[in-house]
Amino acid sequence: MKPRIAIDMDDVLADTTGQFITIYCRDFDPSALPQQFRDESFHELLEEKVYRQLSDYVYEPGFFADIPVMEEAQEVTQQLAEKYDLFVTTAAMEFRNSFVDKFDWLDRYFAHIPWQNRVFCGDKSILRADIMIDDLPRNLQSFQGEGLLFHAPHNRDEQGFKRVRSWREIAQILL
Known part of the structure; x- marks a missing residue:
């Protein structure tokens, strides 16, 4: 496994x-x-x-439909999928109209992560994994595994987690 x-x-x-x-x-x-x-x-x-x-x-319907993909996210997740089981875990319940947009977006850009490995939730404390990559410190606080904080302007002052600034850096750590 x-x-x-x-x-x-x-x-x-x-x-x-x-x-x-x-x-x-x-x-x-x-x-x-x-x-x-x-x-x-x-x-x-x-x-x-x-x-x-x-x-x-x-x-608004459609907000999540055409969001740009983070640089190198597709390539690195394809490489990670050879070594890890990947699960997309998104707090879609907060934004009622986001579910279909997010599901279709994942099909378009991350088809290598199957629908069975997509978790649309509210509270991420229910998740069980070895590693979580998230931009919100609150999602990492209750996580039992290793948390990687993906850098964003809204978390720049957070010191409590290992920070990653790019998918290239994630590749260097996990591959």
């Missing part, structure tokens, strides 16, 4: 921050510099009203 890796979807496999950057530049400020949102989180940079309006996009 191969060791198991639980892999989060948003801001780990899918560049959800990039999706928000695209929407912000399109609908709120065409002159904004996208890189600024890679260094600091939206809630730090935007007025509360604008931040809430931008955050509401996740509730």
Whole structure:
């Protein structure tokens, strides 16, 4: 039996921050510099009203349908699949309209991870795996295995977990 890796979807496999950057530049400020949102989180940079309006996009059908894939995520997960059992573990229950978008997105970009290995949940504390890769520290806090915190602007100050900044770095650690 191969060791198991639980892999989060948003801001780990899918560049959800990039999706928000695209929407912000399109609908709120065409002159904004996208890189600024890679260094600091939206809630730090935007007025509360604008931040809430931008955050509401996740509730719209289609938001999760065309999120860009994180650089090298496809290649590295294909390599990892030879050595590990991979499970995509995404908190889809929070956003009711996300399920079909996320399922279809995984079919399109990560068909090498079968539907049987996709866990759409709310509370990730129920997961049992050897390794979890996630961008939210709260999901790693109750996890019993090794947690890898995938770097994102919203977790940049977190010190409690081993941080990874790219799929290339994950490959160096796990392959």
